[in-house]
Amino acid sequence: MAETTGQGAAAPAPTPTGDTAAAVALTKSAGAVSPRALKARGDGLALRLIAPVMRLVEIPMLGLQRLLGINLLAWVFLLPNLVLFGLFAFLPVVLNVVYAGTGGDNVLLADRPYVGARNFALLTECGSYLDPNTCREDKFWRAVWNTAWFVTLQVGIMVGFSLLTAIVLNRDIRARGFFRSVFFFPVLLSPVVVALIWKWILQREGVLNAFLDWTGIGGYNWLVDAEWAFAWSVFLSVWAHMGFYTLILLAGLQAIPRDVYEAATMDRASPWRVFRKITLPLLAPTMLVVLVLALIKGVQTFDEVYAFTGGGPGTATTFIIQYIYEEGFAGAPRLFGLAAAASLMVAGVLVVLTLVQLWVNRRNVDG
Amino acid sequence: MTRLLGFLTATRGGAKLHWTDWASYAYLCTGVFLMFFPVIWLVMSSFKTEADLQRYPPTFLPYQQQTIMVEGYDDPLPLFEMTGGEYEGMILAQLRRVGLQAQMIDPANPGERLRVGIEDRVPVERFTLATENYTELFGRFNFLLYFWNSTFITVMATLIMLLTNSMAAFALSKYQFRGRTVVLLLVIGTLMIPQTVVLVPLFLIVTELGMFNSLWGVIIPGAATPTGVFLLRQYMLTIPDEILDAARMDKASEWKIYWRIILPLSAPAIAVLAILAIMWRWNDFLWPLIVLTRSENFTLQLALNSFQGELQTDWSSLLAMTVLTLLPIAMVFMFLQKYIATGIASTGGK
Structure with missing residues (x-):
């Protein structure tokens, strides 16, 4: 299985999240380096x-x-985990639906009047979905469109660069371990630290503007301009996360058996042809996993951009999770119902993506 | 030099480097610069004084203006080197500046006051680390409190997570009981429920349990992770059942089997999960932002975020705090790097 799909190291058996995928790559390595x-x-x-x-x-x-008896004892072992899952994962899902159907700004469900589907109606009341200005909750639709654009750009650019980096790292180069960990390093940084690092570099009197002034291009007040703030948010997010996907793609590349390449060398295939006819098809399953994972994470982007721009200037970098946070927790009337309705809509997207991911994994395992 | 270059560019076959190799190394070096420079720049800046931070264009290394104690004056006086005018070449201390003129004295001859134009002088500067940025954090800001909050949350959450997840993984990997598949499906199901989409009800539950504005409100909800259960179960499946049977023959209780046999044998997986958990908890932002609203409960991440609004001008403290927040993770990185590097090199590198 692993040999034919090139999937072995990146996503063995049931590895439903990317965290698991990387983690399993790590475990395998840990186990292999020093068995015991x-x-x-x-x-x-x-x-x-x-x-x-x-x-x-x-x-x-x-x-x-x-x-x-021994078999019932298994449930005792499972109990703490199941209680936590029940309380903090399954119960909230049910409650979320209840919240979405109630109004007011009380937290306790007993104090909240039932409003039916009004929250959803409020969110979806729009002249044209393509133009947030015609919508009742224009901020919601701005956030939706921002998120859509952000996810498209971020995932595209990030997966592209991760693939390029993984291919370069997979070549016969010196100090591969060093280079690989260099690209992985920002993954470990906290979102707030990432945001502050780049804010410090990009501020009006920051080092980037100093450099641009020196070259004669001239500095610019990046974070005040809506489009540049958005572009830099994409950049920052790619910078912070690409190492993780590089690691998964590299594991996928290394799982492609050598003899296929040797056979290609025998046949004097050109490098470009080898890349197109061997590397890409054999890497496709890993690519799919990476794409879906990046999409799932991308839709939930909040931390780094919130700390970086605070959603501004205006609403230029307000994404859907920030909308939920601000409606439900940050604003003065805490519109829990609206936030819950919005998060149910996000949940819908995420469930579809997760199912695709599980299906991809299953197919890889079976194939 | 040529020999060094020759050594560095030598390949195994003795052939010269292909242009694609050069391109690869160029790409990787650009990568090193892009990934490391921002962090190095941050660390360098955190050692600059407020005055040095205001300088534009900025310098790479932190500099401070030299001062001197002169007899008859209580405060240290800043030193300037004269570049023109009457006193060219001398090093003078400034008393005060009035418009375009400055009153200076010669430290060797403090009695006489000299008037110079300010365009005729440049400050005498020396490379100095402004460590007061860091020491100030411990006095003026509640840095230690935030640090403690972050550490407490990280350590407790990691321990609880390792315990509950390993227990569940043990049950799911070593027992054949009815309903096992259902539990596995439930665990997979939780994958579809990331915290970000259940913020509102989670907030209610945490409030009802009396954990709002308490560190436990951050620790407990994230303690059970499907990722952890899967990771550990995957590893525990590779432990042969015969060991367990042998232990049962020796009348070991199931709990003893769990903590004396299974836990030590799955140590590599537990170590990986521990590293991941420490990273997740330390860097956690959105949920603490909702649960912890009082500043004495802030984690480092929250404190950093709120300070960047408050202390718009006080970059020196903010940068120092950022560096200290980054430090534990950088330590983990150094440890992890060896882990990943040797690991993947030996599994897939060949």
Whole structure:
């Protein structure tokens, strides 16, 4: 399976999120480098630290084991996780629907009047969906269109550059590990730090403008101009996240068997032909995973852009999650109903994308 | 020099570098510059004084104007080198500046006051790290409080997450019980419910549980992650069941099997999950922004974000704080880099 699809390292068996995909790549590596040596040291210490607690827990667990038998005990092991999932994942989904059907600005559901589909009607009341100015909630539609543009540009540019970087890194180059981790480095930075770093560079008297003045092009007040602020938001987001996708694509590239390339060399295929006829088709499943993942993340963009521009100038960089945040939590009348209705619409998009992702993964595994 | 170049450009076959190799290295070096320079620039800027930060065009290294203590004056006086006029070449200390004129004295001869035009002088500067940007953080701002909040959330959330997720993964990988598939499907189902789309009801639940404006309100809701369960289960499936059977023969309880056998054996996966969890928690922004509204509960990320509004002019403190927020993650990176690099190199590099 892995050999034929070139998918092995990036997305084995059920790896539904990208985080898992990268994480599994990491685990595999960790396991491969030092089968059992590396952790043996750290383990001893960690085990000794947790031992007293674990021994204490063992007493009730032993009782439960006698009482329930081994197979029912499995549920005891599952319990904490399931309670957390139930409370903080499934219950909220149900409540979200209830919220979307009620109005007012009270948090408690008992105090909220039922309004039916009015929140949705408010959001979708539009002269023309293409022009936010004709809409009742024009800010919502501005956010929707901003998000759509942002996701298109960001995902396109990011996946393009990730692919290029992965291909370059997959060549026979020196210090590959160093270069790879350089591209991965910004992934670890917090969104707020990323935003502040670039804000500092892009401000009117920042280093970029100093450079532009020096070359004679002339500086510019980037973050005051709506279009430039948007463009820089895309740039910043690509900068911060491309390393992650590069890592997945690189794993995909490295899973393509060597002998295919050797056969191509035997046949004196040109490099361009090799790339088009071997690399791209064999990498396609990984590409699909990366694309869907990037889309899912892109739709939920909030942190870095919010810290970077605060959604401005005007509403030029206000995205859908920021709209939800501002309607529900930041503004003076806290319109929870409207926020819930908007987030249900986002959820719809995300569910479709996630299903596509699961389907892609399943197909890769079966194929 | 030529030999060094020859060494660096040598390839295994002894052939010369192809132009695509040059292009590759050029691309990668551009990448290194783009990825690292902003961070280095930030670190450099964080060591500049407020006056130095105002300078345009900016310098790469932090500089400070030299000062001197002169007899008869309480404050240290800034030093200037004269570039023209009567006193050219001398180094003078400035008393005060009046319009385009400045009153200066010669430190060697403090009695006599000299008048010079300000265009005839340049400040005497030396490379100095303005460490007061950092020390100030501990005094004027509640940096330690924010740092503690962030650390507490990160550590507790990671521990709880590792415990609950590994327990669930153990049950899902080592037991055959009715309903296992249903649970697995439920876990996959939670993938479709990212926090961003259930903010409102999550807020209600957290408020009802009395965790609004408490650090636990950030820790608990994110503790169970489908990613963690899958990652650990995947790894635990590779542990042979015979070990468990042997332990059961020796009358080990299931809980003992879990923490004495399964946990140590899945340490690599747990380590990876721990790194991911630390990263997620430390960098978390949107949910803390909603739950923690009082500034004494702020995490570092929230504090940074709110300060950039408040302290529009106080970049020196803001930059220093950014660097300190970035530091723990940079440490993790150094550790992780070896992890990833050797890892992928040995699995797929060949």
